[in-house]
Amino acid sequence: MQDAVVFLAEKDKILQFIVANFGHPVIQKREEGFAALCHIILEQQVSIASAKACYAKLQNYYGEIHPEKIYKATDEELRGFGVSRQKSIYLKHLAEKVLNNEIVFESFASKSQQEIREELLQLKGVGNWTVEVYLMFCLQAPDIIPLGDIAIRNTIKELYDIHTLEEMEQLADNWKPHRTLASYILWHYYLKRRNKI
Structure with missing residues (x-):
């Protein structure tokens, strides 16, 4: 550095x-994968502290934040952890795509940044900021x-x-x-x- x-x-x-x-x-270095992208989605347009608190509640309840658990969670459950209705939709959509193997985080190692960007931008609620933060924090992309x-x-x-x-x-x-x-x-x-x- x-x-x-x-x-x-x-x-x-x-x-x-x-x-x-x-x-x-x-x-910052974050783990790659589903939980990390959930965390970044929670950080959209809110304070770092607020997103961190919300993510911690999910972790405390679910243990590992796994796509199956998020997909099966009710909107009321997620709202109880501080997840907005809109972000519940985004997290469930992401979980569904992962469960259907339409998003395979393990495949990112063999893909270009552009390919990863295009793939993630297909997700509901995921825009350039979310993709760029994932690339920076999780994949350690050097030029974002x-x-x-x-x-x-x-x-x-x-x-x-x-x-x-x-x-x-x-x-x-x-x-x-x-x-x-x-x-x-x-x-x-x-x-x-x-x-x-």
């Missing part, structure tokens, strides 16, 4: 400033910038005074092939500035 940090620091003085003043970001993420966008606006998606994409091009690490640095700054970590 150090080589990538040096690369980004040389390329971008703002990223250099963040690392110098706030330290290195924590690189999730510009659908509010914290990433707001941090870029704040530090670079850049406001359009096109300009943000151009900025992120400077960070290739380490856009994932740049994203972690931006998240790190966002959380540190708000005393979240």
